[in-house]
Amino acid sequence: MLGLGTVARKVFGTANDRKVKATRPLIDKINALEPEIEALDDAGIIAKTDDLRARIKAGENIDALLPEAFANCREAARRALGLRAFDVQLMGGIFLHQGNISEMKTGEGKTLVATFPAYLNALSGEGVHIVTVNDYLAKRDAEWMSAVFGALGMTTGVVYPNQPEDEKQRAYACDVTYATNNELGFDYLRDNMKSELTQMSQRGHHYAIVDEVDSILIDEARTPLIISGPAQDRSDLYIAIDKLIPELKEEHYKIDEKTRGVSFTDEGNEFLETLLVEREVLPEDQSLYDPESTTIVHHVNQALRAHKLFQKDKDYIVRDKEIVLIDEFTGRMMSGRRLSDGLHQAIEAKEGADIQPENVTLAQVTFQNYFRLYDKLSGMTGTAMTEADEFAEIYGLGVVAVPTNRPIARIDKDDAVFRTTAEKYKAVVEEIKEANAKGQPTLVGTTSIEKSEMISQLLTDAGITHNVLNARQHEKEAQIVGDAGKLGAVTIATNMAGRGTDIKLGGNVDMQIMQAIAADPEGDPAEIRARIEAEHAADEQAVKDAGGLFVLATERHESRRIDNQLRGRSGRQGDPGQSSFFLSLDDDLMRIFGSERLEKVLSGLGMKEDEAIIHPWVNKSLERAQAKVEGRNFDIRKQLLKFDDVMNEQRKVIFKQRLDIMRADDLSDIVKDMRGEVIDDLVDQYMPPKTYADQWDMEGMHAAILEQLNMDLPVQAWADEEGVDDEDISERIEKHANEMMAKKAVAFGANNMRMIEKQLLLQTIDAKWREHLLTLEHLRSVVGFRGYAQRDPLNEYKNEAFSLFESMLDSLRQDVTQKLSQVQPVSEADQQALLQKMMKERAALEAQTSAGTPQEDGRDTATRPAEAAREGFDENDPATWGNPSRNTACPCGSGEKFKHCHGRIA
Known part of the structure; x- marks a missing residue:
């Protein structure tokens, strides 16, 4: 007996059938326009594009122009490439324009399909991005389809790694731009580390068509793109720990193949602690459970993962003493990609390869959050239906199976x-x-x-x-x-x-x-x-x-x-x-x-x-097992996204602030407001509300004002006056501070002062954001343990991340106010030298971001950092030392080698 659902589908068709059927009237309109468009000469095709652009500018709805635009594009493709799109290709293009994923089988001509919605949506002049999975396809498709867009009077660009900046800007300025997902994500991060609007490449996120959408938005979604700079070299530690792992026995660790996890047993921890002390990696008076042992424990766990979970010739290959990862979905080598959190270094130690130093995060974004920036998103692939729930929940994308041009004749055996x-x-x-x-x-x-x-x-x-x-x-x-x-x-x-x-x-x-x-x-x-x-x-x-x-x-x-x-x-x-x-x-x-x-x-x-x-039953049983695994992987990605969404909201705030600063000609009001808030905070700290005068700490306030505002003010005398309260003191401090800054502006010259304010603000925001990213990484690595105390790790992370963000903004205001207060008017030559120094520091930072190469296993790291300029060296401040070799003298001046002094393994 047939179920009600089966009967309903037989009578009314599936939801997919109804969507396909709904496109027929549009396809009929496109076909009806064919004789009229065919009659146009080549100039007439371009004139049609100009007409459509003008109508959009006049306010006509873009959907109403679809039949004319698709008919014009089909004729341009026929003339340029000798390819006349089938009705099913027009159908795929319609679904893409509507913001769906078109599931089209191999060989159905998806590359040509993308030209239709790209042309229609580029008519507004905002630019369309067509996203491919590798650089070869981006260049091939751009070159191939540029003939079509050229015949329509539109420009085509292609973005690729290590592209000259001026060429990249021209590519993004085109009507249609082909690029890989990696390059788009990295360019977004790089743009938001620039100091001037003219240096930015991307001009917004209007509409994207993602080819092989399942690969990009699902398979690679767990992998953030990270731009990073060099960190301290710990190769000695990796090698020392790597030698311990082969001595472990099976009872010392547990492997969970379902989750690809590995952990030490209690017996393993004891055995390991003894070995670490014997090999002088761990001090005798220190336990693995001590807070000081966090770094060693982390590296020991990564070494265990490297040995027990990562297999040579399956997960990676060794080529010229370099570990090259292999993409589990495509089997291709991923040159330049590196595992994060010390895992790649652990594999390098295991295989005796050259150990590259770890990196610190300068900026990061996941593909999930990058592609959700677009006003409209669509995609195409041969296989999307099995992941339809994930596409709908994470990206708001529907999946529509487009019929094949000819019936499938392949025989699929059980x-x-x-x-x-x-x-x-x-x-x-x-x-x-x-x-x-x-x-x-x-x-x-x-x-x-x-x-x-x-x-x-x-x-x-x-x-x-x-x-x-x-x-x-x-x-x-x-x-x-x-x-x-x-x-x-x-x-x-x-x-x-x-x-x-x-x-x-x-x-x-x-x-x-x-x-x-x-x-x-x-x-x-x-x-x-x-x-x-x-x-x-x-x-x-x-x-x-x-x-x-x-x-x-x-x-x-x-x-x-x-x-x-x-x-x-x-x-x-x-x-x-x-x-x-x-x-x-x-x-x-x-x-x-x-x-x-x-x-x-x-x-x-x-x-x-x-x-x-x-037997068909065996197939069904296996498909059920696969569906369970897919569901579990979806849950993992969804949970990762919830955590990343917290950072994403903060990232959007910071990036918007940077953009506002770059767009502004005069930042004096913003700087003044920051100074006012710092002064209010100082007064609240040393003259708490609802307290008596004898409870005020005017000596502490005097010292704080001297340090943060660079002013020696008689705050004690003011406090001794009859009837003076915290508001009076606040107003007086602010009045003196504003007068001091006004004099500096005159001495520096208005334009120079505005430039200094802008560069200082951008520098400080970037430095604070980098510190904040590192803090959030550490928070995320430990917050999971809160679950043992019956507290939701995600809520804990949200609350603490919000508090940390507020603290970062407070710290930002203080730093900007303090630095501007300490800037002294000098000669014209010295002013220019100061500006040059600030610009040079920014250029050094931007050089680190000039080439990004993604990294696997939850982290993608841009690894081609240029050597940053190390001006302002201070032997008392390790942050100014750069990346000293472990065998050179310690920069602190102790006379000991760096590895025995400040570089000693904790």
């Missing part, structure tokens, strides 16, 4: 589950042999470099010619993918098969033509193209006759999306194809997430060796 890994791989090799014998190209999906190389060895032993695509062959990716659809090709790939790749049956014809022309420079390019296209047509038909691309996955991923991406490599644009998953009870997903029942079922069936169980 999973085959074997008892052991050996049986599974034996069956995999046999399956590949069978497909290879009939010429069917095979894509073998694996989850790690290690497994891809193991299967490669098995195929070599079986005499099967094949290619391997993993992080080690990163440079050959385009060539290997180009050949993966050829007759009889066998390609073993890590998860990188799921991103930015399009495997065409018979091979990539454009790549083959380019190679043939390069090999025969004397030949006629037209003849070469005609010959190869004819050969390719025959090869493509032969591959289709053999069954199309066969995707053979050797393991299921924790996320259904990643599995669907792999499947989606086959069956593009109605091509035939086949997909199958070969699993074993030893696989991580099966082993960790409850394969006991399944093992009992297999035993009860009396299965023989090398036999597999294949």
Whole structure:
């Protein structure tokens, strides 16, 4: 008997069906306009753009212009690229314009789809950002689609790492700008560390279209982008602690594979404490539980994680004595990315690589909070439906599945589950042999470099010619993918098969033509193209006759999306194809997430060796396990976001204040208000309200005014006068302070004084914000323990973070007031020297932010800090020492080596 929901869907269609149906009238209008637009010449297409712009400026609703804009864009694409968009591509563009995620299968032409809403939304003149997952795609798509936007009379820009500042500003000033998510996030942070408006690159956050939206907004959402500067070198400590970990026994620690967590047992802590004392890392009179041991405990925990949770050739590879992380979702190397909180250094120590110093945070933002800055956001991908709840809750984005242009002809087989890994791989090799014998190209999906190389060895032993695509062959990716659809090709790939790749049956014809022309420079390019296209047509038909691309996955991923991406490599644009998953009870997903029942079922069936169980129930059981893992990961990301939202609100306040300061020509009123609040606080401190005169501390007030306002005022004499109260004293102090600053302004010159105020304010805000970020990091690392006292860690964090923010603002007012009070009028030359010094200090800070490279595992760190200028060295102030080598003399002047003095490991 059918349920009510099933009956309703049969009668009314699903919610997705109704959304798709609702676009039909719009698509009919676009198609009806086609003859009229086709009749325009090239200048007429550009004139149409000018007309649409003028109508938006006059107040016409942008939605009302959609049919005309889409029709104009389709004609421009047809003329520029020879591509006429299908109705389903227009449909995808409509959903993007409406602020949704368009789920479109591989090969459906998402790159072209993005041009429609980008064109329509760029008509307002506010700029549109199209976001890609890597620099290659950003440059390729910008170059490819600039022909379309150019034909429409619009400009196209591309943003990439280490780009000259003037070029970057021009790219952001374009109507449509292509960029990676990393570069957009870093540019936002860099802009908010600049000292002048003219130095800023981004001009706002109007509308973004995110390609591979699931990868960027979900897979990478847990990873903040951090711009950082160098911190103290602790390589000796990492090496000393690393030597202890191999001496641990299994009873000394616990591993939780579900949460990827590891911790010491009580027995392990005792054993470790003894070892640390023996090796002179921990002083004899100090326990691991003492507050002074916090740093050592932190590094010991990171060393344990490095050894027990991070595997070589799965999580990272070692290349030229450098640890290079591997993206678990795409299998690509992530050059430049570094794990934070000392974890990357712990892995470097483990592998004997060069240990790079840690970094201190200068600015940070998560992708979640960066992309929520946009007035309108949309995205496209082949796999989003499984994460629809997260997209809706975090970003307010709906997900709509767009129908394919041609029906999908791929055959998706039920999973085959074997008892052991050996049986599974034996069956995999046999399956590949069978497909290879009939010429069917095979894509073998694996989850790690290690497994891809193991299967490669098995195929070599079986005499099967094949290619391997993993992080080690990163440079050959385009060539290997180009050949993966050829007759009889066998390609073993890590998860990188799921991103930015399009495997065409018979091979990539454009790549083959380019190679043939390069090999025969004397030949006629037209003849070469005609010959190869004819050969390719025959090869493509032969591959289709053999069954199309066969995707053979050797393991299921924790996320259904990643599995669907792999499947989606086959069956593009109605091509035939086949997909199958070969699993074993030893696989991580099966082993960790409850394969006991399944093992009992297999035993009860009396299965023989090398036999597999294949049944839809097994698929459903595995999908339920995957859904549980996805749900757990969503909860983790949601909890992280709640904490980050606290910082995000404060970040927005600080960044807005900086922007207001940069925009203002005259900051004297702001500085005056700050000074007034500092004076009020001083008076409240030394002359508390509702107290008698004999309870006032006028001596303390005199000293405080001298220190903070640089004025020697007779406050005691004032207090002895008859009828004087705290308000009188406050007014007198403020009057003297304002007079003193007015004289300074005259002596300095109004313009110079305004410049000094602006630079001082920006410098102080940045310094205080950096200190505040560090304090919040420390607070976040310990606040979880409040749960043991039955207190909600999030509420505790919110309350304390708010108090810390208020304290930071108080401290900011005091610092600005004190520094301005101490600035003395000097000669013109000295004034210029002072201004130059302040500008130089800012430039040194900005140099640290000029190149940001993201970092994994909850932290992304910009690691290419320039050496900051170290002016104002003070042997009594470690903050001015820079980053001394551990074996040089200590800057304090003690005569001891730095590592034995101020650099001694605590």
